[in-house]
Amino acid sequence: MADVSIRNVCKYYYSGGKLINAVKNFNLDVADGEIVAILGPSGCGKSSLMRMITGLEQITRGDILIGGKKINDLDSSERNVSLAFESYALYQHYTVRENISFCLKLKKLPKNIINDKINWVSNLLNINDILDKKPGGLSGGQQQLTSLARVLVRNPSVTLLDEPISHLDSRTRFDLTMKLKEIHEKTNLTMIYVTHNQEEAMALSEKIVVMSMGELQQIGGRVEIMENSINMFVAGFIGEPSINFISCKLEESEKNGTLQAISKDSSFRIDVPVSFIDKIKKNNLREIIVGIRPIDLHYKKIKDDIEKINGEVLYHEFLGEIGNIKIQLGENTNLVAIIEPSYKIKKGQKIEMYYNPHSINFFNPKTEYNLKKD
């Protein structure tokens, strides 16, 4: 096991005669035994990064260090990094046991050690009952566990998991993230988990790395990146349903010095915190984007909810554990809110919802940065 350090890494490649900059000046440190989730939409460069760590792709610029040692020029086989993919890449004509032991046999390990390792991993992953089956007869989740077992028996310094479960159904995904978390706790392996699914990332890891367009956007704890997203991309990507953005114009209110953000159809207004006023004046902003998370709108008033909105319900989705509603405030202003599923809310009814002004984020429309961070 070892720590990983990614320093100023860039990746360029040619595609269709164009130079593509897939990873831009990327920096990340993963401590020994830590589990980190890299989160981003498809095409954000997260898989390129994984392929550079394993040695499947050249690093164009920058260094990657594993256990303090630069690995840029090492062959894949010398890096002791293992990678599990979305597709399981199992040998179809071998049993699960043979699939797991294949790479150990190649290393010419003695039989009793191979058996010990298989016993260890099959107890860890709870796959004893499928050891003698062939992949064709297994469910997707079981095949992925087999693939994972093959990765774990190699005793890698670093384990990379590239969208290992994203194509499975939601129940299996849920069970497998729980399982992965348990495996990490038991083995203390250094793990980097790559996904486009924010829910998986949040479930699995305390530390989240958000990537977009080849660039690092934000590294932070899961609550931190949700409550204090650095920019509009992160704010929009984290959380389901997505954060509500309202484009507002800024107007000085009658009270001296205070600014109000008012939506274009005037159906929504909020005072801008005094602490932002200097920044707004310095950047000469006439407009601002207000971000409200669906969870921060409350049907029943709670402490510190001193602001409210009024509107008409456009739809109500009953989802079992929660309910989602969409509220129309004005001609062009709609907000999505989360409510208790037991509330009887009908399409077309008038509704009032409350919120705490401190839960609101303000974004600079030019840079898309959060004013707290800008």
Added chain:
Amino acid sequence: MENNKKIIFKNIYKKYKDIFALKNINYSINNNEFLVIFGPSGAGKTTTLKIIAGLELPTVGEIFINNQPANSMSTFERNVRMTFENYILYPHLTVFENLASPLRVKKISFEEIKRRVIEIADVLGISNYLDRLPRELSGGQKQRVSLGRALIVESDIYLLDEPLAHLDAKIRHKLRAEFQNIKSFLSNSTVIYVTHDYQEALALADRICIIDKGELIQIGNPEEIYNKPTNIFVAEIIGQPQINISKLNISREKDNIYLVNKDLRINLTKKFMPIINSYNKNEIIFGCRPQFWDFKLIEPELSKDFLKGKIIAYEIRNYRGIITVQINDEVINVLCDISREINEKDNIWIQPKEEEILLFDADTNNNLVTKNKEFGDA
């Protein structure tokens, strides 16, 4: 026969070689209903659609459409439109032409085609892409165009087979919300929508029909399915995290009834007396969904009514926290609001909310409780 029935299944069996894909299916679909067929893979969902469309014949039984025996009707006579799981678009035609092509064969005037394409593009939110080719679209946009091709032709019955499958989670949730629009657009047609995503089923359906291994398990509106599952199978496939289920022994102490095993002890109030009295077995299965537990992080005063456990995991999913509580050999999931005060390895005291407790027969797995809960707009 009743007039508001659009489709009726009567003793339908469908056999492929020696496997029954459908077994003794009897139910009816109302006129203009949005019915969601939900079940695990291999349950017989797509087979049901094919039988309605006339792409497959039932081995035994009869299907009625508009109260007419339909087994011998051609697909054309049934006036049915069906979409498939994979999107099929003409790669060399623009979005406009892809949408228009099903109308072209019907010899509809150009003005009418244009009007319909613009209307459907508006419902699906693809108005800005009408001049693009499929390869210039994202997966979600392609999926919408493909759906548009099915919906653009007016029809009595639309059969939609997993229209949101194969999309990224983020886009799938977005399209699910937008489907409310599509639903109102189709409010004068009968829609049968197949999915294996329970949230889609709950969010969209007028009624949900749950099938498993070719058999009908339960049919009802979303609140009924969620709150009054007919058996443990339904309780477990709907909801996330999964419902907490434990097999317990019934113990009568004075006037009280407790459900116990070596780790759990749950007090049942008088409300449950009639159920327990008419149930004459020792073992019973207790179920309570993760969001229906009260919990305390410091020892409560009336601690004997609570179960004391340890927090072994705390994770955050979509603005909610999931606490995994261990009570010796039992593990219970509790859903809560996100809080910074919840720490792994701390003690916790939990208690199921009485009105949300479900009890199942230990042998048949059927629900014993008929909850007298009021439901919203069913």
